[in-house]
Amino acid sequence: MLEIRRQSAELRVGIVGSGFIGRVHARAVRQAGARLVGIAGVSVDRAVEGARNLGAEKAFESAEELIGSGLIDVLHVCTPNHLHAPIALKALDAGLAVVCEKPLATDAPTAALMAVHAQVTGAVAAVPFVYRFHPMIREARARLAGLGRVSLIQGGYLQDWLLESTDDNWRVDPKRGGPGRTIGDIGSHWFDLAEFVTGDRITKVCAQTSVVVADRVSSGPVLTEDLATVQFATASGALGSVAVSQVAPGRKNRLFLEISAASGSLAFDQENPEHLWLGGRAGSQALVRDPLTLSDAARPYSPLPAGHAQGFHDCFDAFVADTYAAIGGEHREGLPTFDDGSRAAHLTDVVLRSVKEGGWIAC
Structure with a gap:
């Protein structure tokens, strides 16, 4: 079992992908009181732009660089679907907790492999089925x-x-x-x-x-x-x-x-x-x-x-908050x-x- 790397009490977060859903993740990260350390994108220019727009501290050349940086505790995968599996598996192997957008993979056997891998590593690995x-x-x-x-x-x-x-x-x-x-x-x-x-x-x-x-x-x-x-x-x-x-x-x-x-x-x-x-x-x-x-x-x-309407952002904030609580060792009922x-x-x-x-x- 791999130990999730935690060098401080403050949860350090990286996000791969800075499109619409990446922005939603970034907002929820801040709402949860975590530290948004880095953004990785499809290019250096996109990563720099994403880091600026999402309020991250650093831009990383690639997902691999972000995963191997030693600067984060949890990775959010917000890329097109075909990239979910390779990035998430590398993050799990690096001892990181992972939040990966659905579908986990473009085929069921790979998604099943990812679920088993999360169990073997012991990492918190969550999927944003936020309507829950x-x-x-x-x-x-x-x-x-x-x-x-x-x-x-x-x-x-x-x-x-x-x-x-x-x-x-x-x-x-x-x-x-x-x-x-x-x-x-x-x-x-x-x-x-x-x-x-x-x-x-x-x-x-x-x-x-x-x-x-x-x-x-x-x-x-x-x-x-x-x-x-x-x-x-x-x-x-x-x-x-x-x-x-x-x-x-x-x-x-x-x-x-x-x-x-x-x-x-x-x-x-x-x-x-x-x-x-x-x-x-x-x-x-x-x-x-x-x-x-x-x-x-x-x-x-x-x-x-x-009378004060709640919506999608509120659901996403609650999902990320529960995920981070689970990373901290708490049990949260219904976490996907x-x-x-x-x-x-x-x-x-x-x-x-x-x-x-x-x-x-x-x-």
């Missing part, structure tokens, strides 16, 4: 435990940022983004949330995918799916369905999850995260996020008074680890197999 950190998701999880057997899990994750042929991104390229684009990018969040809230495992799936925008201006013919629909069953016998799309006009980031159980239902909509819908035979209500009335499980993730990242990669692989083979596939 909405207080109303924690409230849903706590309340669902008292509603009896779950019968139905349904929902979707809809976006429109790749709606036009002029909309393009490295994620469209399977060599950089992986073979399952919409499923791996946003479907992974939905599947993780469904299993986290219910505590139940998906055991078989039957899926369809579609390419809606056949050509994109900078990448040519599209080889990865724009949308997918998936039917599934769980270990407890619940049935489910989900639709994921990156070409749904007007939907910016709608992650929706509804669960029906024996004595009640509940639903969460990420575009309206201050409310949790609660349904029963006698009526329904919208529960407002209020730390004065939330459960013990949800209250720690609800630092603002009711490389095991969860490997699980997501496995489900992506199974869904793609179902599409290819045209039927139900066991997970």
